[in-house]
Structures are given as structure tokens and as C-alpha cells.
Amino acid sequence: MRILQVLPLNPIAIRLVQGGSCRTRHLMLRSGYLALMVMVLLVALIGSGTTLRELSQSGARAFTVVSYGQVFLICILAPIFMGGAIAQESNQQTWDVMLTSPLSSLQIVLGNLFGRLFFVLALLISTFPLFAVTQLFGGVPGSAIIESYAISAASALVMGTIAITLSVTRTGGRRSVFVFYSAIILFLFATYAIDLALQQPFAIGSEAVFTTWMTPLNPFLTLNVLLQSNIYIPMDFAGTGYLWPQRMWLGSPVSTQLWFFTLLSIFLIAYSTLRVRILGGALISGGAKGLGDDSGREPRRVGSSPVAWRELHSRSQTMRAKTIRWVFISLAISIGFVIVLLSRSGTLNALQTRLALASV
Numbered sequence: 605m606r607i608l609q610v611l612p613l614n615p616i617a618i619r620l621v622q623g624g625s626c627r628t629r630h631l632m633l634r635s636g637y638l639a640l641m642v643m644v645l646l647v648a649l650i651g652s653g654t655t656l657r658e659l660s661q662s663g664a665r666a667f668t669v670v671s672y673g674q675v676f677l678i679c680i681l682a683p684i685f686m687g688g689a690i691a692q693e694s695n696q697q698t699w700d701v702m703l704t705s706p707l708s709s710l711q712i713v714l715g716n717l718f719g720r721l722f723f724v725l726a727l728l729i730s731t732f733p734l735f736a737v738t739q740l741f742g743g744v745p746g747s748a749i750i751e752s753y754a755i756s757a758a759s760a761l762v763m764g765t766i767a768i769t770l771s772v773t774r775t776g777g778r779r780s781v782f783v784f785y786s787a788i789i790l791f792l793f794a795t796y797a798i799d800l801a802l803q804q805p806f807a808i809g810s811e812a813v814f815t816t817w818m819t820p821l822n823p824f825l826t827l828n829v830l831l832q833s834n835i836y837i838p839m840d841f842a843g844t845g846y847l848w849p850q851r852m853w854l855g856s857p858v859s860t861q862l863w864f865f866t867l868l869s870i871f872l873i874a875y876s877t878l879r880v881r882i883l884g885g886a887l888i889s890g891g892a893k894g895l896g897d898d899s900g901r902e903p904r905r906v907g908s909s910p911v912a913w914r915e916l917h918s919r920s921q922t923m924r925a926k927t928i929r930w931v932f933i934s935l936a937i938s939i940g941f942v943i944v945l946l947s948r949s950g951t952l953n954a955l956q957t958r959l960a961l962a963s964v
Contacts, residue, residue, distance in 0.1 A: 615707065616715025621722050630723060633684070634730070637677055641731050644673045645738075667738040668831045671752045674731060675759065675823050679792065682724050682760045683785045686767035709877045717768045717873070724760045728753060751830055751858055758865040759823045763788065765872040772880045783932065793960065794939055795822040800951050806837055814839050819857040826861045 611617065624630050648666035702712050735749045767784060799818040806812035815838050819825040828836040839854040853860050947957040 611714050611718060614711055614715040614719070616702070616712065617719035617722070620715070620719030624720075624723055633681060634723070634727060637681065637727050638730050640677070641670060641673060641734055645670050645734050663738045663740070663744055667735065667744045667748070670731070670734055670738070671827055671831060672824070674728070674752070675756050675827060678724065678727070678756045678760050679763075679788065679823070681727065682763045683767070683781075683788055685720050685723050686764050686784075703881070709880045712880055713768060713772070713873055713876045716771070717764050720767075721760060721764045724764070725757065728756055728760075748830060752827065754862055755823050755826055755830070755858070758862050761869050762865040765869040765876075769872045769876050769879075772876045786932070790935065790939060792822060792824065794942075796824060797939075797942060797946060797952075797960065799825055801946060811835060812837050815854055815857050817853065820853060820861040820864055823861070826858050829857050 645666055648669040649662055707715070732753075735744075735752075738744045739746070739749075770784060795818045799816045799822065802816040802818065803813040806814060812835050815825070815829060815836060819829065825836075829838060838857060943952065943957060943960045946952045947954075952960065
């Protein structure tokens with residue numbers, strides 16, 4: 605019974621699932637996600653022929669469109685569902701209740717993680733009938749469906765563990781939600797742009813290219829390997845003297861990404877489990893400051909405008925906040941500069957350049 609309370613009967617996970625299931629916003633997100641995926645599937649099936657070959661091609665095309673759409677929506681919705689974990693640490697009362705409860709550190713971390721990740725996994729499961737429909741047309745192997753689901757689930761898992769790690773180590777509050785969301789978008793675009801710059805042609809005059817070191821880091825690139833294997837080809841190291849990590853990374857990017865995301869998630873869960881009690885001690889010691897008359901510093905003199913005083917002395921003016929803000933701005937400018945260079949070199953066409961700049 606004690607083992608079941610770690611995850612299946614975790615009180616925090618049960619509370620989050622029961623509370624989120626009653627929220628109208630979550631209902632609208634789930635309904636909108638499923639409706640959008642159905643529309644994407646119907647649009648992809650428009651113009652299907654009557655022969656078996658045409659139906660098979662239509663099924664493969666529909667599966668490709670739905671797979672990309674699913675990963676895209678998961679990358680957008682997963683930070684939304686996990687944003688509450690980051691913003692939660694700004695409310696010290698929530699942490700006080702959890703840290704003074706008989707729950708272990710592992711229960712707190714896993715409860716917050718899977719209680720919110722449950723809704724993302726529910727979205728993935730809800731689209732399974734859509735992928736089953738593509739099987740009726742043929743042209744889509746069952747292994748491709750399983751691997752596409754595994755890529756989406758692994759991406760959601762690593763985003764969730766990163767959010768939990770931020771929630772137990774940072775003190776940025778709700779502002780960290782925006783940074784977390786923006787960092788994910790910038791990371792996906794940056795790895796995709798670097799991959800375009802590092803691509804090498806499969807043969808002279810061929811449109812096919814080899815995978816790069818960025819492929820296992822981006823779920824969209826691994827989907828390219830899975831769904832466009834005749835254009836985006838993993839490297840073949842047969843008979844070469846390369847070490848197994850390089851052969852695994854460049855030769856099997858899909859398996860490498862699944863293992864890498866899983867191991868990274870396990871490491872972050874372990875790190876968060878060790879840090880959560882340290883955070884609790886910091887909150888308790890921070891709350892105890894100023895209780896004595898002589899232990900605190902002299903109170904600041906409040907000006908005529910409380911709002912101006914708060915903006916002047918808030919945490920946004922600290923050195924840490926300024927550093928994070930300027931690093932974020934510098935990163936965005938650097939990515940924009942790289943986009944311009946890739947466009948000038950011919951790596952990106954006009955449409956890709958506009959989409960890239962719009963994403964930044």
C-alpha cells in the first residue's frame with residue numbers, strides 16, 4: 605500500500621487530477637485539441653482516390669500530417685499544463701502545507717509531475733482512434749504509430765520534469781512560466797536551424813540529406829526520420845571504427861531521443877527529490893527572518909506612491925533578474941542574426957525565413 609501511494613494513489617496527483625478535471629479551461633483545451641486533430645485528419649483525406657494505391661497514399665499522407673500536428677500541439681499545450689508547477693513555488697503557503705505533511709520528497713515531486721502530466725497523456729490517448737482510422741487505408745505500419753506516440757510522450761515527459769525542477773529550485777514565480785514557454789520555442793527553432801546548417805547531402809544532386817547531431821534533440825527532426833526516411837536518412841556506420849555513442853546518436857536518432865529524454869527525466873526527478881527539502885528549509889528560514897527586533901535591517905522609507913516603491917525595490921530590479929532579462933534578449937537577437945545568415949547563404953528560402961522570424 606505504501607508503494608502505491610508513491611504514484612497511483614499519490615494524494616497530490618489525485619488532488620490535481622480531480623481539480624483539473626472540473627475546470628472549464630481544461631475541458632475547452634481538451635475539446636479544442638481533439639476537434640483540431642479531427643479537422644486536420646479530414647483535410648488530409650480530402651481528394652482520396654478509389655484505388656487501393658491511392659487510398660494507401662492518402663492514409664500515409666494523413667498519418668504524416670496528424671503526427672506533425674500532434675507533436676506541435678503537445679509542444680504548445682504541455683507548457684500550459686505544466687506552468688502551474690512553476691508558478692506554484694511563488695505561493696509559499698502551498699509549499700508549507702506539502703513540506704509539513706507526512707509525504708516524502710519523492711511523493712511531492714512525482715505527485716506534482718504526473719498530476720499535471722496526466723492531462724497531456726490523456727490528450728495523446730484521445731487521438732489514438734484517429735491514428736487507427738489511418739490503418740484502414742493502409743500504407744502506415746503499426747510500428748510508426750507507436751514510435752510517433754513515444755516521441756510525443758517523451759517530449760511531454762521531459763518538459764514536465766524541467767518544469768518541476770524549476771519549481772523546486774527557482775524563485776521567479778509566475779514570470780518563470782513565460783521564460784519556460786519561450787525557452788522551449790526558441791530551443792526547438794534553434795536546433796532545427798542548426799540542423800539545416802549542418803546537413804550534408806546523401807549524394808551529389810540528391811535532395812536526401814543525412815541526420816545531424818541536432819536530430820535526437822528535436823522531436824520534429826526525429827519525426828522527419830520516422831516519416832520521411834527517404835529524404836532524411838540516418839548515417840550508416842557499418843564497418844567503421846566509430847564508437848557506439850556516435851553510431852547510436854547519428855545512426856538511430858529515434859531510439860536515442862527516447863532513451864535520452866527518459867534518462868534526462870529520471871535525472872531531473874532525482875535531483876528535484878533531493879532539492880525539494882532544501883527549498884523547504886530556505887522558505888522556513890526566509891520566513892523566520894525579521895521575527896526578532898534586532899535581527900532584521902532597518903525598514904525602508906515608503907514614498908508617496910506605493911506602486912512606484914514596489915517597482916523600484918521589487919525583485920525585477922535585482923542583479924539576477926536583470927541578468928536573466930538581458931540574456932533572454934541577447935539570445936533572441938543572436939537567433940535572429942543566425943536566421944539572416946542562413947537566409948543569405950541560401951539555406952533558408954523566403955518562406956522559411958519569414959516563418960522563422962515570426963517564431964522569434
